[in-house]
Amino acid sequence: MQTPVFLDHLPDVNTVTGEKPARYRLARNKALLELMLDRDTTWTVRRNCPACGGDCAKSKNFSQTLLEFQRCSDCNTIYAQRVPSQQTLDRLRLDIISRKETGDTGNTREFEYISLMNWISLTEARLQRPLDKVVDIRFASHATAWPESTRRLSHNRSWDFLPLSLENAGFDNIGERLRNIAPRAVLMPTELDRVADPEALVRTIKHSVPAGTVIFIASSCADGLEYEILGADSPSFIPLDRLTVFSIKGFEALCAKVRLSVLEISTPGRLDAVILDRYFKTTENSNIPFWSGFFREADQNRLHDLQILLQRSLRSGVLRFVLET
Numbered sequence: 428m429q430t431p432v433f434l435d436h437l438p439d440v441n442t443v444t445g446e447k448p449a450r451y452r453l454a455r456n457k458a459l460l461e462l463m464l465d466r467d468t469t470w471t472v473r474r475n476c477p478a479c480g481g482d483c484a485k486s487k488n489f490s491q492t493l494l495e496f497q498r499c500s501d502c503n504t505i506y507a508q509r510v511p512s513q514q515t516l517d518r519l520r521l522d523i524i525s526r527k528e529t530g531d532t533g534n535t536r537e538f539e540y541i542s543l544m545n546w547i548s549l550t551e552a553r554l555q556r557p558l559d560k561v562v563d564i565r566f567a568s569h570a571t572a573w574p575e576s577t578r579r580l581s582h583n584r585s586w587d588f589l590p591l592s593l594e595n596a597g598f599d600n601i602g603e604r605l606r607n608i609a610p611r612a613v614l615m616p617t618e619l620d621r622v623a624d625p626e627a628l629v630r631t632i633k634h635s636v637p638a639g640t641v642i643f644i645a646s647s648c649a650d651g652l653e654y655e656i657l658g659a660d661s662p663s664f665i666p667l668d669r670l671t672v673f674s675i676k677g678f679e680a681l682c683a684k685v686r687l688s689v690l691e692i693s694t695p696g697r698l699d700a701v702i703l704d705r706y707f708k709t710t711e712n713s714n715i716p717f718w719s720g721f722f723r724e725a726d727q728n729r730l731h732d733l734q735i736l737l738q739r740s741l742r743s744g745v746l747r748f749v750l751e752t
């Protein structure tokens with residue numbers, strides 16, 4: 428199994444701790460609080476681990492603020508005990524997209540877009556199989572400059588975009604569109620951690636595409652060092668966007684259950700080192716053996732080396748899986 432490394436320079440920590448991301452985080456938490464105070468909201472019963480099926484009663488508390496989250500003692504996945512319906516989640520996301528608080532301003536995410544296109548190109552070269560017909564699932568809904576970037580930079584593929592929509596509750600429309608398009612590849616960079624039932628979504632994709640279709644999935648990663656050290660205090664932990672934070676082992680278990688072959692696993696996250704650096708240099712009482720001293724004296728070279736080590740050892744805060752149906 429390959430563990431590629433994806434770091435040229437360290438990113439700016441303000442992409443997660445700046446004013447705009449802070450406003451987005453507050454808006455999402457306000458929406459969650461309103462949902463919790465609304466007596467008409469329907470919540471699922473207490474879930475077992477949505478990754479490996481491990482018993483919720485045996486897991487440990489990850490966070491009890493806002494919503495109760497567990498960390499699975501079998502596979503390390505972090506998950507909300509109860510979640511609202513998919514229709515409610517979709518409505519709240521469309522609401523925040525319409526208010527343009529998604530943190531996406533024009534081409535400021537071009538680095539991320541190019542990274543996704545390179546991911547497909549490199550996999551295509553490695554598999555020696557044309558991935559010339561790609562379906563994007565819901566990423567274009569909030570990354571508004573993404574379709575234009577694919578037109579400009581990805582000439583040798585046709586792209587279809589399946590946006591988030593209220594007309595079609597659940598994932599039925601995704602299945603229907605995929606059956607009509609019959610793609611060679613499916614790209615889903617942001618959905619897994621924020622849908623009510625990630626297994627249902629993965630099953631829908633698997634059962635709606637031809638055999639041999641390559642699926643590219645990215646998500647937040649519970650094995651990341653930022654979650655290990657900061658837990659629910661991590662600035663990346665926005666409960667409504669992180670209803671299930673899969674671990675590598677947890678997502679492997681889900682793929683085995685759904686009968687998807689895993690072709691590649693990587694954790695290309697770039698932010699763990701700069702987030703932790705900021706935390707240890709600005710927070711009082713942050714006295715954690717080894718790490719406090721490590722970050723207090725860390726310069727840019729040390730942070731860069733640490734982030735590469737995290738990527739190589741599958742311990743960064745973002746996971747990527749390449750799967751095959």
Ligand SMILES: [Zn+2]
Binds near residue numbers: 476479481499504
């Ligand atoms: Zn589990």
